[in-house]
Amino acid sequence: MSVHVEILAILMSAVVIVWLFRRLHLPAILAYLVAGMLVGEHGFAFAQEHVDYEHFAELGIVFLLFTLGLEFSLPKLIAMRHLVVTVGSLQVIISLIFFMIIALVTGQSFGSSFVIGGILALSSTAIVIRQLSESGAMKRKSGQISVAVLLFQDVAVVPLLILIPMFAQNSETSMLLALLTALVKGIVVVFLLLMSGKWFLPRLFNLVAQVRTDELFVLTTLLVTLVASALTQWFGLSMALGAFLAGMMLGESQYKHQLEADIRPYRDILLGLFFVTVGMKLDSSVLIASPFKILVVLIGFMTVKIIVIRKLAIMAGEQNKDAWASGIMLAQMGEFGFVLIALANQIKLLPVDVASILLGVGVISMAITPYMINHARVWGIWLSNEKVDNHENLEQLPANKKLKDHVIICGFGRIGQTVSRFLKQENVEFVAIDIDPLRVSKAREAGENILFGSSRKNELLHAAHLNNAKLVVIAFGEDKQSLEVIQKVRSLSPEVPILVRTRNDDNLVALQEAGADQVVPESLEGSLMLVSQVLSLTGVPFTRIYRRVQNERKNHYNHLHGFYQGENTNLGPEAIDRIExxxxxxxxxxxxxxxxxxxxxxxxxxxxxxxxxxxxxxxxxxxxxxxxxxxxxxxxxxxxxxxxxxxxxxxxxxx
The missing domain is CATH 3.30.70.1450 (Regulator of K+ conductance, C-terminal domain)
Known part of the structure; x- marks a missing residue:
C-alpha cells in the first residue's frame, strides 16, 4: 500500500471518529486512539509502516510540553505549595511505589514495573481542568485540591521522561552512571536555556513583534521550540525537556498568549498523529481475550488512587467530602500515560500484552471521567456521611419569604450586584442565584435574597419563585451557559421576559432565537455610551441623542454590527460564521x-x-x-x- 493511501486512511478515519466522539462529548484523545487501532496492524492494516510516522508524531509531544511550559506558573505553584507538596508530591510518589510493587509481584522486570507505576500514578490534566472549568467546580475546595495535584503531576512528567530511557541500560552500574551523567548534563543544559531565555529570547521576540508579520512570529516560535528540543537531545536528554524549558522561559513574557495561539494548530495536529500511532499498537485481540483482567486493573488502580488522594487531603487538613471528591476526579489515567507507554515501547521496556492492557484501561478510565467529575461532589458527600451544612441552607430562601413580581438575577458578580443595588433603590424585590459558595455566604450574611447553585437547575428556579417573577436577568456573560439557562427558564415559564448580558454580539441572534427578549452586548452598549458623550460634547441636543440611542437598541444595534476588516481580524473557522x-x-x-x-x-x-x-x-x-x-x-x-x-x-x- 502506498504512503499516500496510508495517509489518506489515517486522515479519513481520524476525521470521522473525532467528529463522532465529539458529538458524544467524549475526549478527542480517545478518538485518535480508536482511529489508530482501526488503521493499524491489529485493525484493518491500512497503515502498516507506522514507524515512519513516529518521527513526526514525536513533535506533537514536543509542542505539548512547550505549551505545558507556557502554562506552568512558578508563582501559582508557590501560592499552592501547601497542597502541592503535601498532597501532589506524596500522591505521585506513593502511587508510583505501590503500583511498582504490584507489578514486581506479578512478574514484571524492575524497569517495566517503574514505567507501569509512573503511568498509573498520573491523571489527565486536559480532561479534568476542562471539566472543572465547564462545571464551575474549579472554585470549590475539591477543585483546588485537584488542580494542586495536577500541577505536581505535570512537573513530575519531565523527570519521568528522563528516567525511563535509562532503564534501557543493561546493568545497574551503567544505569547509575548514565543517571549521574544525565543529571550533570541536565544542569548544564537548563543553565544554558535559562540564561538564553532571560537575555536573548525577549529581545528576539521584541524584534520580531516590531515587524508585525504573523508568519514570522509563528516561524520564530517553531524555531525556538525545535532548537531548544534539539539542544537537549544533543546532550542525550529528552526533546520534550527542552521544549518544556523553552515554554517555561517564555511563560512569563508578554507574548505568552500569542505564542500559545500560534503553536496550538501544530500541537493539536501532531499530537493527534501521536495518539494515532499509539492506537496502532493497541492489540484489540488482547483486549477481547482479557476483559476480566482489564476490569480488575481498572477498578484496582482507580480505587487505590482515590484512597491515596483522599487520605493525603485529610492529612493536609481538608474536609472529608472534599478529599473524596478530589480523589474521584483524579482517578483516571492521563494523556501523559500514553506518552510514557509509547516511550517504553520504543526502548522495548514494556511487553506488548501489558502495553495493550494499559492502553485499554487508559481509554476506558478517560471515557468515564466526565461522568465521574460531574458526580464527584454528590458521591463525596455520600461517602463522607457529612451534611453540607454550609451549602444546603443556601439553596433555599429564608422561611415565610413571599415573592411576587420580583426580578431573578442569575449570576451575582459585579454586574449582578450593580443591578441589585439599583433595584433596591426603587424598592423592587429580587432573588439572586450564584454558584460561588463564598460569595453567596457573604451576601446572605448581608441580608441579600440569594440562592447557592446553578441557574440551570429546576429546583433553584422553583425556589426563586420563577412562576411569580416579572423578569429574569442573566448577568454572568458566558454565552454557552446563558443559552442553557434561557432554555431551562423557557421550559418552566414560557412567558416571563428574559434579559441577557453578553460581552459582545457574536451570539446575539442565537440568544434571541433561544428565547431571550432583550440581549445587551457590553461592547456595543459601551460604543453607544461613548457616542452619547461625543455627540453631547459636540453640541447635539440631549433629546436627539436619546432618540438615536433608543432607535439603535430598538433595531438590535443594526448599525453597530458590521465593521471594516483589518490585517489582524480573526477569520478562523470559529469566527467566520458569526462576524459581519x-x-x-x-x-x-x-x-x-x-x-x-x-x-x-x-x-x-x-x-x-x-x-x-x-x-x-x-x-x-x-x-x-x-x-x-x-x-x-x-x-x-x-x-x-x-x-x-x-x-x-x-x-x-x-x-
Missing part, C-alpha cells in the same frame, strides 16, 4: 446593477443589509429602495463575509 463585515462595493459602467433600482435587485435583507449609498461625496443612510443606481456609486453593505462576496458578484456580474 461592512464592505464598500463600487459600481462602474459595466456593472450589472447600473440603471436598476435597489428594489428591482431584490436583495434579501436577511442576508445582507444596505447601510448607505455614497454618490458624488454625498452619503445617504438607508437609501430609498426606489432610487436608481448609477456608475461611480458606492454601496456600503453589511453581512457575513461569504454573503457579502456573493452580493458583490451579483451587483457586478448579475449572477
Amino acid at each position: 463585515f461592512a464592505h464598500a462595493i463600487h459600481l462602474n459602467d459595466d456593472s450589472f446593477a447600473c440603471g436598476q433600482s435597489i428594489k428591482s435587485l431584490m436583495l434579501d435583507p436577511r442576508r445582507v443589509v444596505i447601510v448607505s449609498l455614497r454618490r458624488e461625496d454625498v452619503e445617504m443612510e438607508n437609501p430609498d429602495e426606489n432610487i436608481v443606481l448609477c456608475s461611480q456609486d458606492t454601496l456600503i453593505v453589511r453581512g457575513k463575509p461569504i454573503r457579502v462576496e456573493l452580493v458583490e458578484r451579483f451587483l457586478q456580474e448579475g449572477h
Whole structure:
C-alpha cells in the first residue's frame, strides 16, 4: 500500500471518529486512539509502516510540553505549595511505589514495573481542568485540591521522561552512571536555556513583534521550540525537556498568549498523529481475550488512587467530602500515560500484552471521567456521611419569604450586584442565584435574597419563585451557559421576559432565537455610551441623542454590527460564521446593477443589509429602495463575509 493511501486512511478515519466522539462529548484523545487501532496492524492494516510516522508524531509531544511550559506558573505553584507538596508530591510518589510493587509481584522486570507505576500514578490534566472549568467546580475546595495535584503531576512528567530511557541500560552500574551523567548534563543544559531565555529570547521576540508579520512570529516560535528540543537531545536528554524549558522561559513574557495561539494548530495536529500511532499498537485481540483482567486493573488502580488522594487531603487538613471528591476526579489515567507507554515501547521496556492492557484501561478510565467529575461532589458527600451544612441552607430562601413580581438575577458578580443595588433603590424585590459558595455566604450574611447553585437547575428556579417573577436577568456573560439557562427558564415559564448580558454580539441572534427578549452586548452598549458623550460634547441636543440611542437598541444595534476588516481580524473557522463585515462595493459602467433600482435587485435583507449609498461625496443612510443606481456609486453593505462576496458578484456580474 502506498504512503499516500496510508495517509489518506489515517486522515479519513481520524476525521470521522473525532467528529463522532465529539458529538458524544467524549475526549478527542480517545478518538485518535480508536482511529489508530482501526488503521493499524491489529485493525484493518491500512497503515502498516507506522514507524515512519513516529518521527513526526514525536513533535506533537514536543509542542505539548512547550505549551505545558507556557502554562506552568512558578508563582501559582508557590501560592499552592501547601497542597502541592503535601498532597501532589506524596500522591505521585506513593502511587508510583505501590503500583511498582504490584507489578514486581506479578512478574514484571524492575524497569517495566517503574514505567507501569509512573503511568498509573498520573491523571489527565486536559480532561479534568476542562471539566472543572465547564462545571464551575474549579472554585470549590475539591477543585483546588485537584488542580494542586495536577500541577505536581505535570512537573513530575519531565523527570519521568528522563528516567525511563535509562532503564534501557543493561546493568545497574551503567544505569547509575548514565543517571549521574544525565543529571550533570541536565544542569548544564537548563543553565544554558535559562540564561538564553532571560537575555536573548525577549529581545528576539521584541524584534520580531516590531515587524508585525504573523508568519514570522509563528516561524520564530517553531524555531525556538525545535532548537531548544534539539539542544537537549544533543546532550542525550529528552526533546520534550527542552521544549518544556523553552515554554517555561517564555511563560512569563508578554507574548505568552500569542505564542500559545500560534503553536496550538501544530500541537493539536501532531499530537493527534501521536495518539494515532499509539492506537496502532493497541492489540484489540488482547483486549477481547482479557476483559476480566482489564476490569480488575481498572477498578484496582482507580480505587487505590482515590484512597491515596483522599487520605493525603485529610492529612493536609481538608474536609472529608472534599478529599473524596478530589480523589474521584483524579482517578483516571492521563494523556501523559500514553506518552510514557509509547516511550517504553520504543526502548522495548514494556511487553506488548501489558502495553495493550494499559492502553485499554487508559481509554476506558478517560471515557468515564466526565461522568465521574460531574458526580464527584454528590458521591463525596455520600461517602463522607457529612451534611453540607454550609451549602444546603443556601439553596433555599429564608422561611415565610413571599415573592411576587420580583426580578431573578442569575449570576451575582459585579454586574449582578450593580443591578441589585439599583433595584433596591426603587424598592423592587429580587432573588439572586450564584454558584460561588463564598460569595453567596457573604451576601446572605448581608441580608441579600440569594440562592447557592446553578441557574440551570429546576429546583433553584422553583425556589426563586420563577412562576411569580416579572423578569429574569442573566448577568454572568458566558454565552454557552446563558443559552442553557434561557432554555431551562423557557421550559418552566414560557412567558416571563428574559434579559441577557453578553460581552459582545457574536451570539446575539442565537440568544434571541433561544428565547431571550432583550440581549445587551457590553461592547456595543459601551460604543453607544461613548457616542452619547461625543455627540453631547459636540453640541447635539440631549433629546436627539436619546432618540438615536433608543432607535439603535430598538433595531438590535443594526448599525453597530458590521465593521471594516483589518490585517489582524480573526477569520478562523470559529469566527467566520458569526462576524459581519461592512464592505464598500463600487459600481462602474459595466456593472450589472447600473440603471436598476435597489428594489428591482431584490436583495434579501436577511442576508445582507444596505447601510448607505455614497454618490458624488454625498452619503445617504438607508437609501430609498426606489432610487436608481448609477456608475461611480458606492454601496456600503453589511453581512457575513461569504454573503457579502456573493452580493458583490451579483451587483457586478448579475449572477
